[in-house]
Amino acid sequence: MLDPKLIRESPDLVRAAIAKKHLEVDLDGVLAIDASWRAQLQEVEALRGKQKAANTAMASLPKGSPEFQAKVGEMKAVSAQAKEREAELKRTEEKFREAMLSLPNLPHASVPEGRTPEDNVVHALHGAHDQPRPHAIPHWEIPGFEKLFDFSRGAKVTGAGFPFYVGDGARLVRALIQFFLEENTKAGYVEVNPPLFVNAASATATGQLPDKEGQMYETTEDRFYAIPTAEVPLTNFFRDEIIDESALPVKRCAYSPCFRREAGSYGKDVRGLNRLHQFDKVELLKWVHPSTSYDELEGLRADSERLIQKLELPYRVLLMCGGDLGFTQSKKYDLEVWSAGQKRWLEVSSCSNFEAFQARRAQIRFRSAQTGKPELLHTLNGSGLALPRVIAALLENNLDVDRRVKIPTALVPYFGREYLSFT
């Protein structure tokens, strides 16, 4: 959510910023609702003031006296009018809130212009992704792949995109989770094990609701949402709270399975481990002072990158252009690993600064040491990392002629062996 004062006082600035995201927004409509809301508010407040004054006067009058009775009669009309106006105000408030929720976050000045994913800027390139590997094949074509990553059984038991991980497959998943959590903890992120279902208020605070409910699995009885990422419960940890300024930045990480309906996905994007309905991810989250959030974003990206480096995977860093930036982000880097068999980049992490967009929805504030007043903080999050595509890249890049996959040195202590075997 944006600051209502900002759109009121600098509508042109907001309009220009939203244009950078190439989104259609009826800002004038929002401003019109805001104007009528303020007019109605003043009316209602005047009526309430009248009631309050009468109330004080009546308190000192004898209950049954003629003056008292006259006052009651007089105030009945005021009361009815106030009730009517308040109902009207309430409807306007609801409209205003909906309108505000429909406004996207504004991109940072450093976000490049652009409309499509092709316009994203390659910020950095690491490792030798371009060396020829004539024998590399897509991971799902590796003989024996189904033994370790059983999509058929998963489809039978649940549905497409819910694989079983078996034997070394399951072991690799466990090793990666453990590795990521250990590394992130060393980097200063406190480990959290979050709830896997959240309520509507939480999903609204992080921006999944309204509009994106189709992307989440929802329970029928209790109206809980299966989390699409640990970002949702983690960010909401401090919802409606005021944190001491000296505690900032707060850094936390969480492993969780993630559940996504992925309505509308198709083609090569969804083959094998590329896109699943349930997958494992370790998420990094920071709650920071507004003045430091862009430095913290660089730090977050570095923390995420270090994991890829330790896994010895070639990767690149993309700086997302305005048009490819999400609804809620101010600035975002995507980290993509090279998958030698598919000969394509796979996104394994997305590091974003939300500025106060989520914090305003969630009312997460800190008490300023200078002013003593609560102020909205900034939230950032990034993956550290999402597992399936990391696994895909490891399988495709490290497969040797004996159908063995070399486990990166840093991961060996967690996996327990130097090779994963399909035989």
Place this chain on the structure above:
RNA sequence: GGAGAGAUGGCUGAGUGGUCGAAAGCGGUGGUUUGCUAAACCAUUGUAGGGGUUUAAAUCCCUACCGGGGGUUCGAAUCCCCCUCUCUCCGCCA
């Protein structure tokens, strides 16, 4: 799942229809005293929104907020209904 009890400001806790944004205590902040600390004493002490004034801040005025939502009433922290959460007991269960 069943029965009961609760939810009040940073915390504890009073308040069962009207000058209650809310007693008291604790904590916080400022001050007096003090060689320093402590103690004592005095003062002060929430959040949000709107409006006036201002270059801005400060300040001033108004309104709302006693778990959330609705209702009764001229008037609700207080009465009624629904919901959420916490606690106790019973049942069930990893």
